[in-house]
Amino acid sequence: NAGVTQTPKFQVLKTGQSMTLQCAQDMNHEYMSWYRQDPGMGLRLIHYSVGAGITDQGEVPNGYNVSRSTTEDFPLRLLSAAPSQTSVYFCASSYTAHNYGYTFGSGTRLTVV
Amino acid sequence: GIQVEQSPPDLILQEGANSTLRCNFSDSVNNLQWFHQNPWGQLINLFYIPSGTKQNGRLSATTVATERYSLLYISSSQTTDSGVYFCAVEGDSWGKSQFGAGTQVVVTP
Numbered sequence: 001n002a003g004v005t006q007t008p009k010f011q012v013l014k015t016g017q018s019m020t021l022q023c024a025q026d027m028n029h030e031y032m033s034w035y036r037q038d039p040g041m042g043l044r045l046i047h048y049s050v051g052a053g054i055t056d057q058g059e060v061p062n063g064y065n066v067s068r069s070t071t072e073d074f075p076l077r078l079l080s081a082a083p084s085q086t087s088v089y090f091c092a093s094s095y096t097a098h099n100y101g102y103t104f105g106s107g108t109r110l111t112v113v
Numbered sequence: 114g115i116q117v118e119q120s121p122p123d124l125i126l127q128e129g130a131n132s133t134l135r136c137n138f139s140d141s142v143n144n145l146q147w148f149h150q151n152p153w154g155q156l157i158n159l160f161y162i163p164s165g166t167k168q169n170g171r172l173s174a175t176t177v178a179t180e181r182y183s184l185l186y187i188s189s190s191q192t193t194d195s196g197v198y199f200c201a202v203e204g205d206s207w208g209k210s211q212f213g214a215g216t217q218v219v220v221t222p
Contacts, residue, residue, distance in 0.1 A: 031208060042117075042199055042212035050208050058209060059114070090156060098207065101146050101161035107154055 006105035013081040021076040023091030031094040032074040036087040081112045115204045119213035126190045126220045134185040134216045136200030144203035151196045190220045
């Protein structure tokens with residue numbers, strides 16, 4: 001039972017490049033979400049999904065796309081990377097959005113130069 | 114959206130001391146969680162506690178939903194308790210949890 005797996009752990013991008021951050025869970029969780037964490041701040045919600053085929057925007061969705069074609073996977077796409085997207089990205093999952101606590105992945109540290 | 118305020122922002126404890134962390138929120142909530150982020154960055158769920166009291170070893174939490182606050186108690190602190198403690202709440206927007214800015218805890222030997 002691996003829990004929530006995020007890849008890669010570290011990534012450096014040039015401004016304008018695109019990439020996909022991967023998130024996979026093996027707990028059959030319906031709810032998955034992406035957060036970013038910047039120094040001195042709490043976590044801010046980017047996008048979330050309450051089940052396969054259903055996604056919605058969080059607090060800071062601009063510059064990011066998501067899709068949820070399977071229950072297990074919830075990739076986050078950066079369309080055209082900007083230095084303002086330098087951050088640590090966390091993926092979380094839960095049985096449902098209500099009534100259960102979140103399990104977090106170990107994070108992806110992204111630097112855009 | 115819901116405003117979440119955590120206090121104090123920083124806390125320095127000597128090993129063995131007890132402490133209380135507070136989380137205030139601006140509206141009614143359906144979900145409240147406490148997390149510990151260790152010095153290596155890993156986020157661990159401590160409690161799912163939208164109301165009532167729970168205990169897990171040296172940690173316990175109480176949420177008084179009608180008065181819009183939650184408390185996290187750390188007893189007999191250990192150096193492994195160091196890190197940042199976050200409170201996260203969800204209101205009527207299903208699936209949208211709002212995190213507080215956290216309390217940085219340092220436990221010294």
